[in-house]
Amino acid sequence: MRRIGMVSLIGAGPGDPDLLTVKALKRIQNAEVVVYDRLVSQDIMDLVPPKTALYPVGKKPRSHPIPQEEINQLLVDLAKEGKRVARLKGGDPFIFGRGSEEAAELVKAGVSYEVIPGITAAQGCASSLNLPLTHRGLATGLRYVTGHCQKDVPLDLDWASLADPNTTLVIYMGLAAIEEISAKLIEHGMPADMPAAAISKGTTSEERKVFGTLTTIGEQAKNANLPAPCLFMIGDVVGLKQALQVPAAFSGAKGDWADKRPHLEVING
Numbered sequence: 001m002r003r004i005g006m007v008s009l010i011g012a013g014p015g016d017p018d019l020l021t022v023k024a025l026k027r028i029q030n031a032e033v034v035v036y037d038r039l040v041s042q043d044i045m046d047l048v049p050p051k052t053a054l055y056p057v058g059k060k061p062r063s064h065p066i067p068q069e070e071i072n073q074l075l076v077d078l079a080k081e082g083k084r085v086a087r088l089k090g091g092d093p094f095i096f097g098r099g100s101e102e103a104a105e106l107v108k109a110g111v112s113y114e115v116i117p118g119i120t121a122a123q124g125c126a127s128s129l130n131l132p133l134t135h136r137g138l139a140t141g142l143r144y145v146t147g148h149c150q151k152d153v154p155l156d157l158d159w160a161s162l163a164d165p166n167t168t169l170v171i172y173m174g175l176a177a178i179e180e181i182s183a184k185l186i187e188h189g190m191p192a193d194m195p196a197a198a199i200s201k202g203t204t205s206e207e208r209k210v211f212g213t214l215t216t217i218g219e220q221a222k223n224a225n226l227p228a229p230c231l232f233m234i235g236d237v238v239g240l241k242q243a244l245q246v247p248a249a250f251s252g253a254k255g256d257w258a259d260k261r262p263h264l265e266v267i268n269g
């Protein structure tokens, strides 16, 4: 009897392999085929067993080497061949990840699928900076917004509602348009000195970040030559940077710093 394949739409998180879910890791290790995006880090690809067939279908910013329709068809074809397919996407597959477009095509083709969530870039980057996305008294809400726009087409966002100073704004895909975004937010009433951060390759060994204000962050990101992927966090929560910094004495090498925290010494003592 022919085996029936299926597709797991898997969120691979922002880069650090330790941020994968246990379920994602299990699927990666049991897949016969892995179809993966450019944003899936090499450290995560290193977890794929050597016998697994690999299909890179990554897109670079502003270029689409493999059209989405072909990716959809590839997933359908592989599943119809009876394969267990792990479709690996950066972050979460259903947050600016086109996972739902692929899911819709799988359903249309009569292919079974599941969704395994991943840590989205906003959560990964914020925690890497020891910053919260909400904080009582500073941010009562949170918005994930795309800053991607077609070439020569102005960004069409609801600026008046985005300029709410009580909401943390996280801008995905905003590297090219951050100066335009900042200017629009200020024009619509967001304070020009609102704290802002830019984080490039968050949670990876190549992570870089700059801190500034809504007015300065675009130029700072440009001057620092921050490479993609880059995320912008705008809001009073970014101003907690100093308050939430781990004291230098306790921020030693990754993996053993927790043992040096004073409250742990008390518990252990």
Ligand SMILES: C[S@@+](CC[C@H](N)C(=O)[O-])C[C@H]1O[C@@H](n2cnc3c(N)ncnc32)[C@H](O)[C@@H]1O
Pocket: 014, 015, 039, 089, 090, 091, 092, 093, 094, 095, 096, 097, 119, 120, 121, 122, 125, 171, 172, 173, 174, 199, 200, 201, 202, 203, 204, 228, 229, 230, 231, 232
């Ligand atoms: C097409 S979206 C994919 C988002 C992904 N599905 C998620 O949930 O994080 C790509 C954008 O995510 C952000 N991004 C993804 N990984 C990142 C990382 N490690 N550091 C900073 N930004 C990241 C960047 O804004 C990038 O332009």
